[in-house]
Amino acid sequence: MRIVLASSSPSRRMILVNAGVDPLIRPADVDEDALLAAHEGSPAAAVAALARAKAHAVAADHPGDVVIGGDSMLLIDDHLQGKPHTREATVARWHEQAGKVAQLLTGHCILFGEQEFVETSATTVHFAQASDADIAAYAASGEPWQCAGAFTLEALGGWFIDRIEGDPSSVIGLSLPVLRRALYSFGLDASAFWR
Template sequence: MTGFVLGSASPARLQVLRSAGLDPMVRVSHVDEDAVAAALPAGTAPEGVVCALARAKAEAVAAALIAENADVVADCVVVGCDSMLLVDGELQGKPLTPEVALRRWAVMAGRSADLLTGHCVLRVRQAQIVAEAADCTGTTVHFAAPAAAELDAYIATGEPLQVAGAFTLDGRGGWFVDRIDGDPSSVIGIGLPLVRRLLGDVGVAVTQLWVDGAQLRADAAR
């Protein structure tokens, strides 16, 4: 059976995949995102930036697995993702500090912005990368205008500090999103429709990767 490796530490991405019938191996890329973005040619489109970051993560994880001679590299797909919010033509990643999160919400509140998620799928067979597919999804997010006390309470939870755009759709941040136009799974961090297509591009049907519910429950309980 073809293995599925998620190159991300995001619990939200993992939960999306598990809910959709997959049982991914999780490996963190430890890619320096700022360095990758800085090395891109000037004028790279926002969609190109998130795809480059996703590719760098997938390649780093694949290289590490191959170097370790891990069993999975006999036949697996490695998926890397990167999400950023496009606001007024500027890409925004994780705010990391409460001050930055507050400044970003001051701009976002009551407005809409595009959440871009780059995806890269690498097919690995016999410890070699034999195919690659990458693309980006864009979903328009329409934000509410939280009261100052609500926003202070949200930022104090720490949730928005480690996520692209300083919000989540599937957590407390969902209270402050009026609606979205596009794929909700992509906003959470991994777009199922796009990943299905990219898997097909590298010769893997997503149905080959499904596992039964009992196995998923056992893995989630570990």
């Protein structure tokens, strides 16, 4: 029995590795834009739907394993924001969010056989009033291009986050408390997956 991560996110993998788990990495191939366009409901339900689609996309190939799907988006000014993908979009996002408070929503879907555990965690992020030069340098680094909300907490982006309220691992991409609750609901112990 292994933990299978339905994601290519280096941050999600890092969380598991640092927590003593060597996951199988099996990125899910889902059309996130189509799923979001078709989804009606709360922002929290939208990220949960993305996580659920990712977990189910790889679960059939891993019977008997614990499969984790996850997705994160930033809720700011009542709008969900995903990855910026480019330097220009990153600069624009940071000019919008500098000095503001937002919610980083991370949807989780954890599967074990026929059992499913779905939960979205919300963490409040207080963005610094970063200088134009720092915003430009951060965007040029490429680091935030593939990150929800155009930032990381655990690397260069940490310079520009004044504080968070909530689960730090969730902001990085995968909540260990949510994963623990899922494993317990399946009758499994977290330590069973430690190397």
